[in-house]
Amino acid sequence: MRREHVDLPGGTVIAYGHYGRPFLVFPAEQGRAWDFENNGMVSAVTDLVNAGRVKLYCVDSRDSATWSNRDIPLEERARRHGDYETWIHRQVLPFIYADCDGRQDVGTIGCSLGAFHSVLFALRRADLFPLAMGFSGSYDPSTWYGWGDRGDAMYFANPMDFVPNLHGDHLAWLQSRLSVLLVVGQGQWEDTTGSLRSTRHFAGVLQGKGLRCELDVWGHDVPHDWPSWRAQLAHHLPRFC
Numbered sequence: 001m002r003r004e005h006v007d008l009p010g011g012t013v014i015a016y017g018h019y020g021r022p023f024l025v026f027p028a029e030q031g032r033a034w035d036f037e038n039n040g041m042v043s044a045v046t047d048l049v050n051a052g053r054v055k056l057y058c059v060d061s062r063d064s065a066t067w068s069n070r071d072i073p074l075e076e077r078a079r080r081h082g083d084y085e086t087w088i089h090r091q092v093l094p095f096i097y098a099d100c101d102g103r104q105d106v107g108t109i110g111c112s113l114g115a116f117h118s119v120l121f122a123l124r125r126a127d128l129f130p131l132a133m134g135f136s137g138s139y140d141p142s143t144w145y146g147w148g149d150r151g152d153a154m155y156f157a158n159p160m161d162f163v164p165n166l167h168g169d170h171l172a173w174l175q176s177r178l179s180v181l182l183v184v185g186q187g188q189w190e191d192t193t194g195s196l197r198s199t200r201h202f203a204g205v206l207q208g209k210g211l212r213c214e215l216d217v218w219g220h221d222v223p224h225d226w227p228s229w230r231a232q233l234a235h236h237l238p239r240f241c
Helices: 046-050 074-099 113-124 152-157 159-165 168-177 195-208 226-240
Strands: 003-008 011-016 021-026 054-059 107-111 131-135 179-184 212-217
Touching: 003 074, 011 074, 021 074, 021 113, 046 054, 054 074, 074 113, 074 152, 107 113, 107 226, 113 131, 113 159, 113 179, 131 226, 152 159, 159 195, 179 195, 179 226, 195 212
Parallel strands: 021 054, 021 107, 107 131, 131 179, 179 212
Antiparallel strands: 003 011, 011 054
């Protein structure tokens, strides 16, 4: 398998695969680009990578400075998240396009807090990311030990704020352009992390706006952990590449 480690200004990207549909992969909370590989996620889909059906681009998070930093108010967390979005758009995407010999649609994948990133990036820029896959996510950052006044930065970084207000031509375009897959288990930690409740609720919000959203709820023996996500990714990814 082709593996390339690249240190871009602002963070690391690790690319896997020589050909296929590109996916931008966000790590779990406060994770690094190599976490996906180290936790067996790349191995779980090795056959797809080696067959030239998919390319994975795993990136660093900045959660410790943004959503996981309880010492700063929500609005500042959201503003700092904006800097992370800028890094993805200005540094990571050009690298992906160059590696793919031209611009093309990029899917997103994420587990736990990475699921939030995966879906948020797609909702905000479906022109770039028309497919998002979220595994065991929580989709309302205002519930993450949040405090302080909330302004525009937080509004547009919180899909539970802005999705209910989507309307008109932009909503119609998203309905025609975007597909979201939300996967969650019912086992250990899916309840205490809030992922089960949040995933079910958010799927209903997306579907209520007429957006293409598939909800896949696994059993009570499926915890909020890497073995679950390995099985879920291996189950779902072949349909999209």
